[in-house]
Amino acid sequence: MSNSTVHGAIGRRTVLKAGLALGAMQIASPFVIKALGEEPIKIGLDDTFTGTYAVLGRNEQIGCELAVDEINKKGGILGRQVQLLSEDSTSTDTGTAVQKAHKLIDRDKVNFFLGNVNSAMALALGDVTAQAGVLHIVTGGHTDAVTGTDCHWNVFRVCNTTRMETNSVSKLLFDKFGKKWYFLTPDYAFGHTLQQGFEASLKKFGGTEVGASLTPLGSTDFSSYLIKAQSANPDVIIVLEAGQDAVNCLKQAVQFGLDKKFHIAGAQQELEVLEGLPPNARIGTWVFEWYWNQPNVPHVNEFVASIKKINNGKVPTARHWFGYAATWTCALIANEKKTLKAETLAKGLENFQLPPEVALMPDKVFYRAGDHQLMPDLYVGHAVEKGSTEEDLFHVDQIVKGEEAAPPVSETGCHIKWPQT
């Protein structure tokens, strides 16, 4: 029995060797460099390419790549070619995200900085880029503070705040589906701020919160939370889960038949989640931040066709658009101001309107002065089992302008301090 069990002596050296191997694995994470050229303009993307948010981060990267390709074909930035440097921040380790940001800024000397999907990382990276004085566009981190209490002169954001998302859908839910709401909320910053947003709307309209369950991030079994939600007998169950948690939660809610008794709704919903659900679980009222099927909006079809070419034939999601719009923002403002000086560019971006071929939305899309938050359209609608095509899984019921959904700058808590010159 000498070698059949695990009680054999494990030597100190063996443990050290194992530790060394594990350490080496941490360093060897994906590292992508594209299109080397002479003195190109460098755009650094620090985003989530591994872990829970890997798909979202990768989709943002594809959007950035398409934009870089288009920018280079149109003459680059200030006549120089553009190069995208991508670094994996991981999905959950903010320390790694910050370390990669220092690498991009200090070693690679990037001219522009983009990222991140994870809200906590977006906040931490904002501090790093503000100190370094690099123009930073946050692609996909939604928590309010990024363009609220923790805003910076150099930080702009393409995706919406959580408050914009909840404001855009609250009235519809209240008027159409009822005033007693139950929340299923992921237990971290993103979920908490979404719930606070809905609670504020509920208070304003005179509704009742009949209960809430905080679910740990990465939960697999939601039955206990669904039991609690059912016993509270709400009109609407507000599901604030995201990513894989949302897939698991909705799939199980349908298996328990909750969709037949209550209305299921929430704020942010993504095509990536609806695609992962079996058809009968594609239910509920949600907010999309961008949608590919907009037949009457100019340039959308061209964008969809371009992304499909580099995305295994799949249509773009909001994440692709975030990366695309963020990258184009850098080129547009630098070419307009004819400089790479971050402060001049940041001032130029205040109230800067995206052209239709980048905005890809029906209304005016601009970066608001005061908090540097993009004011895009929000698409409120419902999930469908199958639409016009296999990838048409959302029906837009109404489009809400960002300006109407966003609270005024005075309520965001943002006070921008420009550098002393």
Place this chain on the structure above:
Amino acid sequence: MTQLILYDAFNGLIVGAFYALMALGLSLILNLSGVINFAHGGFLAIGAYIAFTLIPYVGFWGALVIAPALTGIFGLIIERLLIRPLYGRDPLYSLLLTFGLAFMFEDGTRYIWGPSTLPFSVPDWLNEPLSGQYFFLTGYRLFMVALVSLTVIVLFVLLTRTRLGVRIRAGTLDLETVSVLGVNVRILRSLNFGLGIYMAGLAGVLAAGMLGLQPTIGSDLIMPSFVAVIIGGLGSLPGTLVGGLLIGVASGLTTVWFPSASEAVIYVLMALVLLVRPRGLFGEEGRF
């Protein structure tokens, strides 16, 4: 409130039964071969993805039969090629190997089937609630419990009533003597490993019916299974079964009062068991 507690305890039992299915596979391999199979979650994911691929051709029921068997065969190949050469060495080698395999399986499934979550459907009649009014139970969960119970019964009959089972149990106690008595230990270990991986594959198909199918599905479920093995006691299959059920119920009941601790409670339970009874509830003294 009483109704809520009863519902949660009952659903906890169901989830626990699922953990037990995974944990039994782990336990089988650990007991006989001394391999701490970190790649068990990876095998689970492979089982689920194979089923997803087969469903358009053979339907859910066909996939439920074929996918675990294919996963088991894949397990046999991995055992023959990679794990067997390490039996004579320090256990840390096989631990590191399976640790690496877990990453390779996860990235392999991502490479073949893509990183996005795939829509895994189960037959409509299983997808219905049995009675939302009086009992909070879905057809699919009842089916899972039935299948896990059947698997456990078959496993225990196999281990107690067949020659192979008796040899596996004897090998668990003293492999050297079993070998001296003329039993081909290599084949015994291979079959045992294949059986363990078959159970991982079966757990994978069941999990994909309830959760979203994506490459990390296995790693999300592997930790509770390890906890079930430790709580139940190393070396004891009935202990593993009880361990699985126990953590399911503990997690379910915690959500009644303190939902955000529902994941953490199983580790607290493990710590308590280790403090009070280090060998686990049914573990043999001095083993491991």
